[in-house]
Amino acid sequence: MPFSKGLKPKNPLNKPTSWKDLWFKDKALKHVVFKMQLDSVTRGKAPPSDHKASTELEKKIALDSLRTDLTSFLSDELLLRIFSNLPDSQRNSNSLVCKRWLFLQGRLVHSVKLLDWNFLVSGRLLSRFPNLTDVDLAAACIDSPRNSGIVLTHKLLSVHLDSDFLPRGFVPEENLLPPALIDRGLRILAQGCPNLRKLVLFAATESALPSVAEECPTLQELELHHCADLSLRGISACKNLQILKLIGTVDGLYSSVVSDIGLTFLANGCKRLVKLELSGCEGSYDGIKAIGQCCDMLEELTLCDHRMDGGWMAALSFCENLKTLKLQSCKRIDPTPGPVEHLGSLPTLERLQLQRCQLRDQQSVMSLFLVCEAVRELDFQDCWGLGNEMFSFASHCRRVKFLSLEGCSLLTTDGLESVILSWKELRRLRVGSCNHIKDSEVTPALSSLFSVLKELKWSPDSRSLLSSGLAGTGVGKKGSRIFKRA
Incomplete structure (x- = not known):
């Protein structure tokens, strides 16, 4: 499809943002990475003669970093610690980034x-x-x-x-x-x-x-x-x-x-x-x-x-x-x-x-x-x-x-x-889905037992209403703090 002069064509494939683009959004992180690369290049060499040479070297490293994987500067142990804190839903997508990440993600699977x-x-x-x-x-x-x-x-x-x-x-x-x-x-x-x-x-x-x-x-x-x-x-x-x-x-x-x-x-x-x-x-x-x-x-x-x-x-x-x-x-x-x-x-x-x-x-x-x-x-x-x-x-x-x-x-x-x-x-007593056990048939002796239980879950059928079935028994007063409605 032709494009108008002076306009940049949009990406028709909607290519996702690369890892290096995400890393360089943060200026502080960008500076740290540049510093790491600069130290690795200049380590063991004489310092540049002037400020201009140093600036040119930083520009060269910046251009090279756009074509390299920034995570290569991280050790396997550090990446494993990062991956282990990510949710499981991201593991499959992380393993598709590169062969190194695929191998590291496999080490986390037990x-x-x-x-x-x-x-x-x-x-x-x-x-x-x-x-x-x-x-x-x-x-x-x-x-x-x-x-x-x-x-x-x-x-x-x-x-x-x-x-x-x-x-x-x-x-x-x-x-x-x-x-x-x-x-x-x-x-x-x-x-x-x-x-x-x-x-x-x-x-x-x-x-x-x-x-x-x-x-x-x-x-x-x-x-x-x-x-x-x-x-x-x-x-x-x-x-x-x-x-x-x-x-x-x-x-x-x-x-x-x-x-x-x-x-x-x-x-x-x-x-x-x-x-x-x-x-x-x-x-x-x-x-x-x-x-x-x-x-x-x-x-x-x-x-x-x-x-x-x-x-x-x-x-x-x-x-x-x-x-x-x-x-x-x-x-x-x-x-x-x-x-x-x-x-x-x-x-x-x-x-x-x-x-x-x-x-x-x-x-x-x-x-x-x-x-x-x-x-x-x-x-x-x-x-x-x-x-x-x-x-x-x-x-x-x-x-x-x-x-x-x-x-x-x-x-x-x-x-x-x-x-x-x-x-x-x-x-402790739990009763559920027992249709022949009825609230209306609960005797005062049984309700008195309910009042001293540490745990009571009572739902023998879908129409169970224990509070109305035990009206006047005193369960609501004595056992109100320990009674748990199912």
Whole structure:
């Protein structure tokens, strides 16, 4: 397009302002940079003969600086300190400035989730991010079409699917990477990340884990998907492991077997475990007993969708230092817990949490509360079958200080009152989305308890109006300062 004479054409590409332009907007900074350059040029040389020569030299340096990167005068350590204080949203844009900034930004990244295994095997992952401490390789271990428009998202991982996926599972065996390729990638990762602290892996082999344990002595957290008994033989090399999550079977996604054999390998090898989660794992009394006897430091145990044989609950008493017990998405607790006198108890237990569990069997629910009779905190979330009769077994836990009920629609006000009035140490209460608990059914005895609680969050249904339901009970006067409206 022609331009009128004497007029400068506008930049049609709207080119963004360069870094050197931004730096030279500040006159003080401009003077400092000139001074640095002048000192670097004239260092070791005779001073200019007159003021005119000095001025000419400054002009020459000013022109040269317009064609150079001013950040080159800053050390890597100083730039890293600057980059570390920038928000995460600017990291991607900063890495596009130049190769040096790309490398420096990579040194600040400590956690990645890998999607392409070739990126690890080729060495580009470690050259790009040399200071990794948290690596998730689960999705990369699955050979799935990356250009597929079908994505299956699970709480554990996301995978791309073909339109002709097999009905026996969304992640069949033939879609997993060859074991030799997984071993090779893990050796490369272990040699390049000696400070690795957390690793998430899919279909680990027996020979791969020892190499990681040998090269990464600081490894403390491990998550194994599609785990089997034999692969756990290599886990004994991870002497400093403190947090372990084993996922054996996920319905509809993949299937593998973790039985008492694997749990025994685990118990004898990882004696410093503090937190253990078993998801979709099989086993029985023997496996849980081995963990309790060997893992003296175990403080938190989580069982998710377990397939344990009957009688496993009696082995919990061997976990003498257990403080937290979590049951999640369990279709059953223990169908045959055995005689009450053989159950034992957990004297150090502080918290019992049940999420999305089916509590329909009286014997198993009663046995659970007997084992956990010393518990201080009870947390129920969306548990099916938790009615008045099932909840009445919680009266065995006489030291409860905190109770949380969320989504327990079968429990009524009478069932709640009959239990919590027997808890002399109760100080905190949360009730939410329990539609059969009504404000109008709150008795004076229950309202008197509310008035002395340190924390009360009461919203059993969307129409709950506790203040009107407790009119004349004195709760508004005595407990007004500690009452919290949900």
